[in-house]
Amino acid sequence: MDRTEREATWTDGVRAVSPILLGVVPFGLIFGVTAANADVPILATWASSFIVFAGASQIALVEVMDGGGAAFIAVLTAIIINARHLMYSADMGRYTANEPLTSKLGAAYLLTDQAYLVTTHRFPDPSNATGSVRFYVAAGLTLWATWQMTTTTGILLGAAIPASWSLEFAIPLTFIALLVLAVKDKPGLVAAVIGGSVAVAAVGLPYHLGLLVGTASGIAAGMTAEGWLE
Amino acid sequence: MTMWIVVIAAGVATFSIRFLFIGLFGRFAIPPTLERALRYIAPAVLAALAVPAVLAPGGMLNPWSALLPAAIVGGVAAWTTKSIGAAIVIGLPALWLLQWLA
Numbered sequence: 001m002d003r004t005e006r007e008a009t010w011t012d013g014v015r016a017v018s019p020i021l022l023g024v025v026p027f028g029l030i031f032g033v034t035a036a037n038a039d040v041p042i043l044a045t046w047a048s049s050f051i052v053f054a055g056a057s058q059i060a061l062v063e064v065m066d067g068g069g070a071a072f073i074a075v076l077t078a079i080i081i082n083a084r085h086l087m088y089s090a091d092m093g094r095y096t097a098n099e100p101l102t103s104k105l106g107a108a109y110l111l112t113d114q115a116y117l118v119t120t121h122r123f124p125d126p127s128n129a130t131g132s133v134r135f136y137v138a139a140g141l142t143l144w145a146t147w148q149m150t151t152t153t154g155i156l157l158g159a160a161i162p163a164s165w166s167l168e169f170a171i172p173l174t175f176i177a178l179l180v181l182a183v184k185d186k187p188g189l190v191a192a193v194i195g196g197s198v199a200v201a202a203v204g205l206p207y208h209l210g211l212l213v214g215t216a217s218g219i220a221a222g223m224t225a226e227g228w229l230e
Numbered sequence: 231m232t233m234w235i236v237v238i239a240a241g242v243a244t245f246s247i248r249f250l251f252i253g254l255f256g257r258f259a260i261p262p263t264l265e266r267a268l269r270y271i272a273p274a275v276l277a278a279l280a281v282p283a284v285l286a287p288g289g290m291l292n293p294w295s296a297l298l299p300a301a302i303v304g305g306v307a308a309w310t311t312k313s314i315g316a317a318i319v320i321g322l323p324a325l326w327l328l329q330w331l332a
Binding site (some may be wrong): 004021023045057073105115120121166178187189198199 | 283305
């Protein structure tokens with residue numbers, strides 16, 4: 001059966017995102033533990049989970065402020081890390097185009113790597129995506145609730161999770177699994193190979209700029225390969 | 231107090247980034263070039279997130295750690311099962327095993 005034939009329900013969104021929680025739970029705990037052990041005001045750092053709600057940039061805020069960095073640099077680093085959401089926003093906008101403003105505001109607040117990727121994986125074509133917004137919001141709220149609970153738990157636990165467990169490796173494993181599922185054709189493979197290679201080569205750039213440079217190179221390479229292979 | 235300002239500024243900026251195109255779309259047609267580019271976001275950004283985390287953990291190039299074989303095991307698990315959970319459930323113990331053997 002074609003999966004898009006049946007209209008997606010709330011449960012479908014929760015179910016689609018639940019395996020990803022295996023990666024989000026340790027990420028949230030690690031953020032909490034990092035924050036608890038850093039020299040930063042803990043209440044404001046805890047509040048970043050619902051004010052910013054973007055894990056990698058929250059960790060960067062703690063790292064910069066803990067190292068005695070300037071507030072301006074901390075915010076700039078967060079903006080650079082989260083700039084990829086601009087692309088997700090451009091893509092999700094096609095799904096939410098006919099929604100009222102309140103639901104667009106909610107959809108924007110809940111935008112994350114994981115919610116975006118499970119939704120576009122389940123609904124590759126925005127013009128044939130009945131129920132996709134409901135699916136996306138269900139996935140997004142599940143991720144949101146998990147993030148609030150695990151970051152809070154991590155702060156309360158402090159250093160109780162031994163570093164030797166290497167739990168943080170669950171995060172790249174999640175991205176690798178999503179990557180394996182996202183590469184569907186040769187241009188997509190080219191985008192991944194170039195994106196990954198450039199990001200590694202650019203790993204020494206300040207403010208985590210390598211992520212942006214790698215992503216932009218990967219997209220350009222994918223589009224070029226598409227032109228050649230046709 | 232500074233941390234509150236940092237968190238709120240980062241929050242406002244992040245929300246603005248997330249809302250920009252979601253808020254704009256429906257008001258104008260999407261250019262075809264942008265539509266083509268959107269198809270390569272997922273593979274490009276995921277590789278740019280995952281590959282440095284495996285080959286250069288903590289920002290230092292170190293391609294010969296136990297992370298690479300464990301990542302390959304996790305990737306193969308995801309590929310064969312089409313499941314994200316499998317990558318973690320198999321990849322993480324693979325890392326523990328490799329670190330224990332080392």
